[in-house]
Amino acid sequence: MKIALLGYGRMGKSIEAIAVNRSHSIVLKVSDADSNYDFADADVAIDFSIPSVAVANIKKALDAGVPVISGTTGWLDHYDEIIDYCNSKEGTFLYASNFSLGVNLFFELNKKLIELMSGFSEYTTEIEEIHHTQKLDAPSGTAITLAEQIIEHTNYNNWTLDEPKPTEIQIDAKRIEGVPGTHEITYNSEVDAISIKHTAHSRQGFAMGAVIAAEWIKNKKGIFSMKDVLNIG
Known part of the structure; x- marks a missing residue:
């Protein structure tokens, strides 16, 4: 080819x-x-x-x-x-x-977790993404995809890089030298937290x-x- x-x-x-x-x-x-x-x-x-x-x-x-x-x-x-x-x-x-094959499986895992969590309003949702300092855009496209999956199946209607409103998902975008890509979704309540995470080891x-x-x-x-x-x- x-x-x-x-x-x-x-x-x-x-x-x-x-x-x-x-x-x-x-x-x-x-x-x-x-x-x-x-x-x-x-x-x-x-x-x-x-x-x-x-x-x-x-x-x-x-x-x-x-x-x-x-x-x-x-x-x-x-x-x-x-x-x-x-x-x-x-x-x-x-x-x-x-x-990445792993990230695309992670997308499917995210959708399944959303289904499980959608009935529990006591949990709030946050996304953290970390990439190398040469990455020009923030948040990452992967983080946006994850947020859009959550928005589609919950009462959230937007994502933000700033302090979130109750209807917004906060994405914390970090740039650290040498990090190929890490994405973590956390569901927080007053009593516990549930997280799923994907870490890339290389490009x-x-x-x-x-x-x-x-x-x-x-x-x-x-x-x-x-x-x-x-x-x-």
Whole structure:
């Protein structure tokens, strides 16, 4: 498989190493400052760029008829626009806030815990996420996904990085050197607390998941998620 890498930072380089090891080839490497490029004979594009260029990168790939895997966060106010654009092009697009197999299982565990906790109003909910200091956006896309899952099934109607109102979930976003990614959800009451936590030990799990998604999506049409790739949920 021939892969175009949109964004060639740490994640792009990790994806490249795994893809080459799995007998794929990298036919295009686009830095965040590049705008003059084409997709030649790429079979699929993997986007781990930055928020300010992600939308343009994705649209350019869709214009070229190339399926896009995107893990860039911080641009999701344009998500519906991209979905409409992809459909208008009869293209292929997969976005995930996190490509790790463990995190996607964690999403399913979160949904199950929400079901169990939804009838107990004495518990409040908090989310903590910790990432390396090079991560530009806060909170993480993964933390937002976790919060949106909770909001969908509870009386919470929003999340915040600030002091929360009773109807808001507080997300505590921390940036610490060398931390690949940690997410913890805690249900607190006056008498006890219940927590679930996912800790990434390296970027390899994210990169491997993105390559697996690219392998899966080749020759498919439509809008997909990691639940489709992993057949979970």
